[in-house]
Amino acid sequence: xxxxxxxxxxxxxxxxxxxxxxxxxxxxxxxxxxxxxxxxxxxxxxxxxxxxxxxxxxxxxxxxxxxxxxxxxxxxxxxxxxxxxxxxxxxxxxxxxxxxxxxxxxxxxxxxxxxxxxxxxxxxxxxxxxxxxxxxxxxxxxxxxxxxxxxxxxxxxxxxxxxxxxxxxxxxxxxxxxxxxxxxxxxxxxxxxxxxxxxxxxxxxxxxxxxxxxxxxxxxxxxxxxxxxxxxxxxxxxxxxxxxxxxxxxxxxxxxxxxxxxxxxxxxxxxxxxxxxxxxxxxxxxxxxxxxxxxx
Amino acid sequence: xxxxxxxxxxxxxxxxxxxxxxxxxxxxxxxxxxxxxxxxxxxxxxxxxxxxxxxxxxxxxxxxxxxxxxxxxxxxxxxxxxxxxxxxxxxxxxxxxxxxxxxxxxxxxxxxxxxxxxxxxxxxxxxxxxxxxxxxxxxxxxxxxxxxxxxxxxxxxxxxxxxxxxxxxxxxxxxxxxxxxxxxxxxxxxxxxxxxxxxxxxxxxxxxxxxxxxxxxxxxxxxxxxxxxxxxxxxxxxxxxxxxxxxxxxxxxxxxxxxxxxxxxxxxxxxxxxxxxxxxxxxxxxxxxxxxxxxxxxxxxxxxxxxxxxxxxxxxxxxxxxxxxxxxxxxxxxxxxxxxxxxxxxxxxxxxxxxxxxxxxxxxxxxxxxxxxxxxxxxxxxxxxxxxxxxxxxxxxxxxxxxxxxxxxxxxxxxxxxxxxxxxxxxxxxxxxxxxxxxxxxxxxxxxxxxxxxxxxxxxxxxxxxxxxxxxxxxxxxxxxxxxxxxxxxxxxxxxxxxxxxxxxxxxxxxxxxxxxxxxxxxxxxxxxxxxxxxxxxxxxxxxxxxxxxxxxxxxxxxxxxxxxxxxxxxxxxxxxxxxxxxxxxxxxxxxxxxxxxxxxxxxxxxxxxxxxxxxxxxxxxxxxxxxxxxxxxxxxxxxxxxxxxxxx
Numbered sequence: 051x052x053x054x055x056x057x058x059x060x061x062x063x064x065x066x067x068x069x070x071x072x073x074x075x076x077x078x079x080x081x082x083x084x085x086x087x088x089x090x091x092x093x094x095x096x097x098x099x100x101x102x103x104x105x106x107x108x109x110x111x112x113x114x115x116x117x118x119x120x121x122x123x124x125x126x127x128x129x130x131x132x133x134x135x136x137x138x139x140x141x142x143x144x145x146x147x148x149x150x151x152x153x154x155x156x157x158x159x160x161x162x163x164x165x166x167x168x169x170x171x172x173x174x175x176x177x178x179x180x181x182x183x184x185x186x187x188x189x190x191x192x193x194x195x196x197x198x199x200x201x202x203x204x205x206x207x208x209x210x211x212x213x214x215x216x217x218x219x220x221x222x223x224x225x226x227x228x229x230x231x232x233x234x235x236x237x238x239x240x241x242x243x244x245x246x247x248x249x250x251x252x253x254x255x256x257x258x259x260x261x262x263x264x265x266x267x268x269x270x271x272x273x274x275x276x277x278x279x280x281x282x283x284x285x286x287x288x289x290x291x292x293x294x295x296x297x298x299x300x301x302x303x304x305x306x307x308x309x310x311x312x313x314x315x316x317x318x319x320x321x322x323x324x325x326x327x328x329x330x331x332x333x334x335x336x337x338x339x340x341x342x343x344x345x346x
Numbered sequence: 347x348x349x350x351x352x353x354x355x356x357x358x359x360x361x362x363x364x365x366x367x368x369x370x371x372x373x374x375x376x377x378x379x380x381x382x383x384x385x386x387x388x389x390x391x392x393x394x395x396x397x398x399x400x401x402x403x404x405x406x407x408x409x410x411x412x413x414x415x416x417x418x419x420x421x422x423x424x425x426x427x428x429x430x431x432x433x434x435x436x437x438x439x440x441x442x443x444x445x446x447x448x449x450x451x452x453x454x455x456x457x458x459x460x461x462x463x464x465x466x467x468x469x470x471x472x473x474x475x476x477x478x479x480x481x482x483x484x485x486x487x488x489x490x491x492x493x494x495x496x497x498x499x500x501x502x503x504x505x506x507x508x509x510x511x512x513x514x515x516x517x518x519x520x521x522x523x524x525x526x527x528x529x530x531x532x533x534x535x536x537x538x539x540x541x542x543x544x545x546x547x548x549x550x551x552x553x554x555x556x557x558x559x560x561x562x563x564x565x566x567x568x569x570x571x572x573x574x575x576x577x578x579x580x581x582x583x584x585x586x587x588x589x590x591x592x593x594x595x596x597x598x599x600x601x602x603x604x605x606x607x608x609x610x611x612x613x614x615x616x617x618x619x620x621x622x623x624x625x626x627x628x629x630x631x632x633x634x635x636x637x638x639x640x641x642x643x644x645x646x647x648x649x650x651x652x653x654x655x656x657x658x659x660x661x662x663x664x665x666x667x668x669x670x671x672x673x674x675x676x677x678x679x680x681x682x683x684x685x686x687x688x689x690x691x692x693x694x695x696x697x698x699x700x701x702x703x704x705x706x707x708x709x710x711x712x713x714x715x716x717x718x719x720x721x722x723x724x725x726x727x728x729x730x731x732x733x734x735x736x737x738x739x740x741x742x743x744x745x746x747x748x749x750x751x752x753x754x755x756x757x758x759x760x761x762x763x764x765x766x767x768x769x770x771x772x773x774x775x776x777x778x779x780x781x782x783x784x785x786x787x788x789x790x791x792x793x794x795x796x797x798x799x800x801x802x803x804x805x806x807x808x809x810x811x812x813x814x815x816x817x818x819x820x821x822x823x824x825x826x827x828x829x830x831x832x833x834x835x836x837x838x839x840x841x842x843x844x845x846x847x848x849x850x851x852x853x854x855x856x857x858x859x860x861x862x863x864x865x866x867x868x869x870x871x872x873x874x875x876x877x878x879x880x881x882x883x884x885x886x887x888x889x890x891x892x893x894x895x896x897x898x899x900x901x902x903x904x905x906x907x908x909x910x911x912x913x914x915x916x917x918x919x920x921x922x923x924x925x926x927x928x929x930x931x932x933x934x935x936x937x938x939x940x941x942x943x944x945x946x947x948x949x950x951x952x953x954x955x956x957x958x959x960x961x962x963x964x965x966x967x968x969x970x971x972x973x974x975x976x977x978x979x980x981x982x983x984x985x986x987x988x989x990x991x992x993x994x995x
Contacts, residue, residue: 234808235818238870241766241787242825243795256812 072260075336082332088325092318096141103135107292115301115308124310127301129290137314140292144281144319147204148273151211155273156266158212159219164250164258166220167227178224181217189214190279197285204287211276215269222265226258260337267330271323278319294318380449381406382584383430383468383552388443390425390434397655399425399438400608402678407584407601409551412575414599414616415588416631418651418889419860422608427554427588429453431468432460447552466496468552469545473560475537479529485540486525492547512543516573535566539573546577553578556588563753563916568960571598590889592635593919593962596620601687604628607651607662609678614688620964624684624695627663633701634894635964636919638946644923645701646895650859661692669697718777719744719910720765720798720878725774727760735760735772735934742878745908747901749925749942751918753957757934762882762914766800778878796826799871803883805863809855815841815866816851822874840869844899861892865899872903879904880912885920897923918961922946930954 076082105111112119114130124133162181166174196210230236231254239249280286281295290300294315301311388403400422407413417423425438432452434440445452447467455463464470472478480488486509492498493505513520516539529537538558545553555574559567575598578585587599595602596616603613604625612625623629633645649666652658660677664670671693679691718741727735735757742748752758763769765776767787776783778798784790799822802808809818816837823833838848844865855863864884871879881900885893901924904911913925921928921942928946929939930953938951949955 234802234804235810237768237802238800238808239821241768241795241798241800242822243767243788243790243792244821244825253810257810259812 072263072333072336076329076332079332079335081328082336085325085328085330085332088321089329092141092322092325093145095138095318096145099138099141103132103138105132105135107131107136107139108290109135115304115311117308117310124314125308127297127308127311128304133301133308133311133314136292136297136311137294137318140294140297140315141318143287143291143293144274144277144295145322147207147211147277147287148270151208151277152215152266152270152273154208155212155215155269156219156262159216160223160255160262162216163220163223163225164227164254167224168231168246168250168254170228170231174224177220181220184213185217187214189276193276193280194283194285197280202285202287207277207280207287211273214276215273219262219265219269222261223258226261227254230254230257260333264330264334264337267326267333271326271330274319274323274326382409382411382448382582383407383586384444384446385426385430386444386446388426388429388445389441390422390429390438391441392654393437393439395655396441398608398657399654400429400605403443403605403608403610405586405603405610405613407552407586409582409584410579411601412578412585412587412599414595414602415586415605416590416592416595416602417605418590418891420651420653421605423588423590423605424556426605427470427556427586430552430554430586431464431470462496465492465550466498466548467550468554469548469550471538471541471545471553471555471558473557475541475558476529476534476561478541479537481529484526484528485532486522489525489540489543489547492544496548498548508547512547515546515577516540516543517569518543533566534562535570538562538570542570542573542577546581546583549581550583552584552586554586554588557590559594560589560591564918564957564962565753565960567594568962571962574598591962592620592631592890593964596964597962604631607657608654609662609691611663611692612688612690614684614690618685618688622684622688624688624690625663625692626667626669626694626697626699629699630701630891632964633699634890636894636917636923638919638922638958638961638963644894644897644920646893646898647891648895650861663692668699669694717744718742719746719779720912721775721777722761722765723775723777725761725764725772725776727757727764727769727772729760729771733934735764737774738931738936740929740936740939742910742912744877744910745905746927747904747911747913747925749913749915749921749928750931751915751921751928751957752931753916755933756931758914758916758931759882760934761931762800762880762912765878765912766798766880767795768800792826796822796874797876798878798880799874799876801864801867801871801879801881801884804887805860805867806855806887808867809863809870811855813854814851815853815855815858818855819851819866819870819873822870826874836873837869840873841866843872843903844869859892860888861896864888864892864896868896868900868903872907875907876909878910878912880914882914883916884913886916893920894923900924918946918957919963930957 077086108131110130111122111132112126112130114126114128117125119126122132122134124137127133127136162177166177192214193207193210196206200206236249236253239253244253277286278295281293282299284296284299286293286296297315298312301308305312383406385403385405389401390399391397392399403426405413415423415426425435428434429440429445430452432445432455440453450467452463452468479485483491489509489512490505493508499505499508509525510520513524518524518536518539529540532540541558558574559570562570571594574585577583587595589595599616601614602616602619603610604627605611606627612619612623612628619628620632623632630645630647633642634647636644647666652662652665658665658675660675661667661670661679664674667674673693679693681689681691682695684690684695720742722738722740725735725738726733738761740748750758750761760769764772767783767785767790770786772785778794781794783794787795809815816834819840820833820837823836824830828836834851837851841848841850846862846865846869850858850862850866855866858866884900885896888896897920900911903909904924913921915921925942927940928942930937930945930951932953937953938945938949940950945954946958949958
């Protein structure tokens with residue numbers, strides 16, 4: 051005689067509802083929503099601004115550093131160019147550079163972190179010590195050296211900013227993945243003889259996506275700040291090209307007489323980092339909540 | 347050896363004294379002092395929704411008495427245990443009822459009052475001492491801290507003396523060297539003894555123990571249980587022992603309360619409750635506990651306990667109960683007295699239930715070695731150069747189940763992982779049929795990998811939470827080169843075969859219960875039609891009713907598919923329900939191999955005898971009431987009629 055349990059006996063099944071994803075849970079939090087609104091606004095400015103700019107970037111529209119030129123919202127800058135137009139035109143560079151460099155840094159760091167966590171042997175040691183070495187350099191100094199020796203080109207800035215992001219991402223990924231590679235489903239995949247690439251990409255990666263997402267946002271704020279700092283120090287892209295960071299540098303001498311040329315880009319960069327940071331914070335809380343097994 | 351035999355005698359004498367003790371405590375409890383702990387009409391809600399987690403819980407424990415609170419995971423037993431400390435977990439709140447210790451209410455206290463009460467009046471021994479002790483503080487310091495917090499003894503000298511006294515009480519050396527150790531320098535059993543010492547430090551009148559022996563080996567567990575019993579008796583402490591392990595309760599508790607879906611369904615003196623369980627659920631629980639020496643098999647129970655918010659009108663057990671009538675579905679039964687001190691909440695107490703009375707026939711005659719599906723010859727395995735498995739020789743015949751039993755650290759899992767190709771550091775020969783296997787799974791040809799399959803211990807860890815069940819179960823087929831349509835069809839069939847439905851393929855692991863997950867993991871192991879199945883502690887993370895059902899399923903599949911199975915476990919009584927032969931492992935060596943019946947009833951080795959003696963058992967004078975009919979007779983309880991694929995192996 052056999053007794054077989056069936057999971058679907060007696061009709062009535064109560065089943066835990068599947069937990070919301072990290073992103074859905076994060077945007078249930080006000081901080082993430084506010085962050086998202088800020089970021090959408092500023093990205094909107096950067097993307098659609100150039101179409102709305104009333105004047106050209108290098109068009110002389112009035113005397114330099116004046117506030118009350120008729121028809122101009124925020125006056126003119128040190129060369130008599132329209133501050134508002136240059137503000138609308140100047141967001142793209144920093145955003146594109148920041149996003150692209152963050153993505154590259156994220157990808158490279160992620161691969162290194164996953165490989166290191168899965169190996170846990172000599173390779174792990176070599177990789178992580180190499181990351182420590184990179185980590186030990188002051189980021190800004192490294193960027194300045196690279197830009198001065200290789201020239202002020204976009205790709206140099208992108209690569210160097212990406213490079214500075216790699217060790218942090220690698221560490222975070224490795225830390226998160228260490229817990230995952232111990233779990234039995236990795237053993238199950240190994241027993242099936244799955245390739246290393248499959249195990250890392252298809253089994254481990256989806257389980258560290260949460261912390262990685264948080265880290266991506268954090269890295270983005272750092273990239274914005276670093277690119278901003280480079281621009282402010284005069285190592286941004288192209289002289290007199292409209293760029294928020296460069297605007298701060300160019301116009302700061304007239305801060306007391308014509309403040310908008312400096313204040314507008316400062317607000318923009320500040321708000322952008324705050325917005326992205328708020329989203330990162332929301333994601334972080336969502337990840338922590340989900341990891342503790344309660345739907346935030 | 348002599349120390350061991352003394353202990354055994356000691357246990358026996360304590361057992362015989364229990365009845366006398368119970369009588370005396372009952373007299374004591376009825377006296378003017380009243381019970382040490384009174385819980386009355388306790389209800390704890392989910393704060394947000396107001397759904398009840400536990401309701402109508404009433405208990406009382408006299409001084410020196412041990413009450414075992416038994417239930418499956420999710421039954422609310424830990425919630426009740428924490429309420430005794432005036433605590434409710436985040437998201438839950440105590441809505442009505444009384445919890446009183448010696449007439450002093452534990453509910454509605456301020457944070458300061460709670461802090462003063464906990465440790466002094468009532469204390470708590472958590473499940474895992476490894477995480478409960480502060481790893482950064484020496485154990486002597488931690489013990490002193492408890493005493494200082496409550497200003498016990500009044501002076502440092504008195505407190506030091508108390509620490510020495512405590513160490514003696516929990517049978518640990520009280521030397522300065524020992525007290526200067528950090529928790530990680532102690533064994534699991536020693537850590538739990540320190541946990542006990544901390545709980546008993548300020549001589550509380552009530553102590554709550556939350557599965558304190560779950561992570562321990564049977565022999566360590568036996569010793570810790572002895573200590574708990576001794577301390578409660580000597581110092582007149584009322585103990586609430588929360589556990590899912592009926593066998594532990596049977597050896598320790600004076601009285602037992604059984605919880606189901608947040609309510610106490612039966613309560614009574616331990617001897618009475620195990621001899622004459624009245625509630626069908628209690629009888630199912632007892633029937634699911636493997637019996638080491640008797641001739642009873644184990645029986646699972648279909649369905650699962652309803653969670654808060656999903657509890658049916660009427661008796662919560664009615665949907666799973668064979669004896670349920672319309673009456674059961676209208677209102678929750680009130681408390682009925684069965685005999686003095688034995689109460690039950692059931693409209694049909696003593697109604698017959700269908701359980702397996704006989705053991706699975708083990709009459710399969712397997713010619714040893716002649717046609718072995720799996721052979722291990724001189725296998726030694728090591729971790730970073732240190733040998734942990736020495737010269738293991740085993741064989742598993744086709745269609746045979748070999749159990750590999752041992753305590754933690756015996757090397758049994760290392761052996762099974764070496765067979766599965768997950769552990770690479772081994773020497774010797776592992777043969778599948780006549781083919782020698784490579785060390786690592788990745789070095790074995792795909793076809794060999796698919797013919798040996800592995801089921802892992804913990805179903806909460808063995809399924810990737812980001813993949814659907816269908817993806818996980820179908821993966822071996824994809825690796826084997828099947829088309830996705832074929833894979834989907836075979837996965838559906840296999841899920842039906844393990845008593846799930848094809849619809850489970852779309853679900854994610856977090857939507858499944860532990861038992862369902864383990865079924866899915868078994869489906870994944872069997873979908874590629876393997877010859878050899880390695881099961882590594884597959885039931886240790888599961889409740890006893892689910893364990894019974896999973897073992898039953900594995901035994902059925904094994905005989906139907908003619909699998910050679912290596913069943914690794916630490917649960918000695920369990921092997922009787924599944925294994926033809928049993929190998930006992932200790933310190934990396936096989937100490938005894940033989941037919942299961944012989945190993946369990948007539949062990950030849952001293953080690954096996956000790957292991958058997960330490961294993962807690964329910965001493966049923968007569969097991970749960972049985973009816974000779976099977977569940978087949980009730981169409982509602984049998985497997986849904988599905989086309990079961992013929993798996994020709």
